[in-house]
Amino acid sequence: MNYLRPLPRTDLPRPPDAVPLAGSAHVWWNEADLTLRGVPTQRFLADELVPGDCARLSAPRPVLSGLPTDRPLVMGIVNVTPDSFSDGGLALAPEAALARARALVAAGADLLDIGGESTRPGAEDVPEAGEIARTVPVIAAIRALGIATPISIDTRKAAVAAAALAAGADMVNDVSAMAYDPGMAAVVARAGVPVCLMHAQGTPQTMQQSPRYGDVLQEVHDFLAARIEHALDQGIARERLIVDPGIGFGKTLRHNLTLLSGLSLFHNLGVAVLLGASRKKFIGTLSGVDTAAARMPGSVAVALQAAAQGAQIIRVHDVTETVQALALWRALTSEGQSE
Secondary structure: OOEEOOOOOOOOOOOOOOOHHHHHOOEEEEEEEEEOEEEEEEEEEEOOOOHHHHHHHHHOOOOOOOOOOOOOOOEEEEEEOOOOOOOOOOOOOOHOOOOOOHHHHHOOOOEEEEEHHHHHHOOOOOOOOHHHHHHHHHHHHHHHHOOOOOEEEEEOOOHHHHHHHOOOOOOEEOOOOOOOOOOHHHHHHOOOEEEEOOOOOOOOOOOOOOOOOOOOOHHHHHHHHHHHHHHHHHOHHHHHHHEEEOOOOOOOOOHHHHHOOOHHHHHHHHEEEEEEEEOOHHHHHHHHHHHHHHOOOHHHHHHHHHHHOOOOOEEOOOOHHHHHHHHHHHHHHOOOOOO
C-alpha cells in the first residue's frame, strides 16, 4: 500500500505551482509525502507525481447535488436518543427533534444528520423498529414543512436506512462502514445515494477497551480503502462514497491527535472526507472541561483544523458557532477578497 499525503497549506499569496486540495478554494498543496511500509518517507513536488496521483489529490469531491464542493460543509447533529454522550434526551420527542432541526437549518447547517441509536462507548443496541420509530417521523416532518436541506440517516441497519430514505433522507452515515448489516450495501446501491464509511475498532460496547495500532494513520487508511473496494464491488459509485476516520471510536487521545494532524492522508483515497469530533472526550481531556455540552470552543478549534486539512464535511453539535468560525476562516484563506 502506498500512502501519499498532500501537505495542506492555506497561506497567501499562493505560489504558481499551488494545486487545490480536493477541489478546495481555500486549501492548496504543492508537496506530498510518500510512505511505503518499511521505507523512509520521501517528499515530492506536485509536478513530480504521476498525473493520476496528482488528479486524485486535487479533484473536487461532490457530496450531494446542489451543495458546494469548494468549501467545508457543516453537518448539524440531531440525536433522537435518550443516551447520546452529549445531548441524549434533549431531542428525543419528535417535536423537540423537529425544533432542533429547524434551528440548525436557520443557523446555516448544510446538512442534517439524524440518528436514533447512540454509538457512544458502552452504548446498547437499539432494535430496528425502535430506531425507525425515533427517526422516520422526524424526517417526514422536516420534509412536510418544506425544508429541503439534505438529510443523512445515521444508522448501521439496512432496514432503518431504507425507511429513512423512503421518508426523505438523502444519504446514509454508517459508523460500521457497512460491515454491521450485510444488507446495507444493497440498500445504498439501489437508492443511488451517498454513504459515509467510518472506521471503528471494535463495537460501541468494546471499542475503548485498550485500543491498539501499529500505525494508526496507515491502519485506518487501509481499513477505509478496503471498505471502499467493498462498496464498489456492491455497485456503489465512487463519487457516492465518503470516509470518516472515526475520531473517538476505538482510539486513545494520542490516536485521535495523530489522525487530526495527518487527516490529509485520507484524500489519497480519492473520495470526500468527513470529520466528526464535536464535543468528544479528548477535547474535554485536553481542555479540562468535563461537561460535553461545554466543549464548544474546543470543538470549533478542531473544526478549523479539519477545514485546514481539506475535509469536505464537518459534523457538529454547535452549528451557529462553527458556521461563523468557518466564514472568517474562508475570508482569511481566499485570494482576491475585496479590501
